[in-house]
Amino acid sequence: MLIPVIIAVTFVLFVILSFAPGDVVKTILGDEATEEQIAELKHELNLDQPLLIRYARYMMDACRLDFGNSWTSGYEILPEFSRRLPYTLLVTTLSVLFAVGVGIPLGIASAIKEHSILDYGCTFLVMLLASMPAFWLGTLCQILFCLTLRWLPVSGVGSWRHFILPSIILGASTLATMIRMSRTSMLDVIKMDYIRTARAKGADEKKVLYHHAIRNSLIPVITQIGISFAGGIGGAIVTENIFAIPGIGVMLVNAVKSRDVPVVMGVIIFVTIIVGIINLIVDLICAVVDPRIDFAS
């Protein structure tokens, strides 16, 4: 499944980049370049070739793991990407862990205590988190926790404390999703007949909850975790820029700004692969939790 996805993603991206306004040659050479210089550089970057041929060439090279060099800065893409990826993965993973660790217990608790103060509080929190964009929430938190209270560093990656705020900001919208999903899912499950069966067997509320309800209610939530993880890598672009984390998000934004096609292409291919792997892992976890999922089918 991953290979057709990569081909589709890269092709669409390649076409968009080719037709996007802005000229990479002018960006590199500046406004005072002569006609010959421009023509020479275009030839060097293969930009004088038709689109399909350029795409085919790029993909052939990519298959040999040659993703080329950055047009604007000249660095090799693969090592640069490998150097930056851990930061992004770390922030994204921490953000998902934060969202899952806080969101699922809150969601389940608000389902069990439906219409309680806790439940209404969680609903309020969900609305708040879901409606605040990360760049705005991030800036507000920077002002409060870093500048006013001086609890945390503003930006950079010097120590573990640098990662706290970015992870929370990146995880905020996922947290909202997790609370809402696990609440809804739990409310569905506790109305199920098998929960009534468990009670009729003589199980107390604690056993009903831990032995019967939670595992069933987590099944849809786990699928959502995978989707959120993929979304988190996208969201990292914004968060990394706010907190000056040298991850792939910053790399991608700079490349797009300067029409640096090989960098954009390379980053997107890697991200597609990573998201694919995450989805595979999520599917495997789902199959472990839910016996109705059969590997064979």
Place this chain on the structure above:
Amino acid sequence: MNDDLLQIEKLNVEYITDDAIVYALNDFSLNVKRGEKIGLVGETGAGKTTLALSILRLLPKKIGKITSGSIKYESEELLDKPESYMLGLRGRRISMIFQDPMTSLNPVKTVGDQVLEVLNLHFPDLSKEEKNAKVDEIFRLVGIPAERKFEYPHQFSGGMKQRIVIAMALIAEPELLLADEPTTALDVTIQAQILELMKELKEKYNSAVILITHDLGVVAEFCDSVAVVYGGRVVEIGKVEEIFGNSHNHPYTKGLINCIPDLTSTAPRLHPIAGRMGDPRIKVQGCCFADRCPNATEKCKTTPPPMVYEGEHGILCHLYSKEGA
């Protein structure tokens, strides 16, 4: 020892919803003797399931409420007991079989574990081997190979799932079994098998059974006595022979029996009971069946009818009372 196992006395249950109060059971009274097989017959919404859930005190929280009445189990008033007492009762001394076997088993636990759970809850002193042996035995009794206990519910057919639910209900050898439409969701051939199985196991453990159903055929087949339920009340009660082989019936029971197509006659049409069941949100002044009853008089609409007994056969109707209608 007292012969009465369960005595329900003037039980009233309400469901409080956002729009209205639904009167699900109204002065419902029923006696169940040890080992008795009693059928509870009535149409959907008559309050049959509500009764079973009330006995186990498993009515939906905050919505379902027992407002008055008494449920005595072995002369102990259940409505005064703490939740901890009910935990020991459920699944051990009173168990329940639910209507839809497709949804009444937990999809993520093996069926063996789900049956074993009853033993873990109620017989914590048994050793692991003893428990497993008991599980294997009950699987054999309900006709499922014991090695299939490691499989999940979705790997079984509906009839087999119901066998597993029955295994779960009977493994603790309860004195009372509440069977809430145990065969409704199954097809006819499987129905017969399940009824046969319940009969066998009932003989083996001598449990009393309250069989909730809307199928008169199932009742005639399985039960000693019948309680006909309408509008949250017992409108007629008696031995199976007295109900089916008697000209003295409550008009509603008559209607029910007339609904059964007769194989020997060539009547062109069935005879449904006219009208619909009364709105359960309204408390009725007189007889709850008066609006649909072909024999209704003015008195039926204003005065609640008495339970008129002839031996053990009781009919809740003015027509049969001494003063006459």
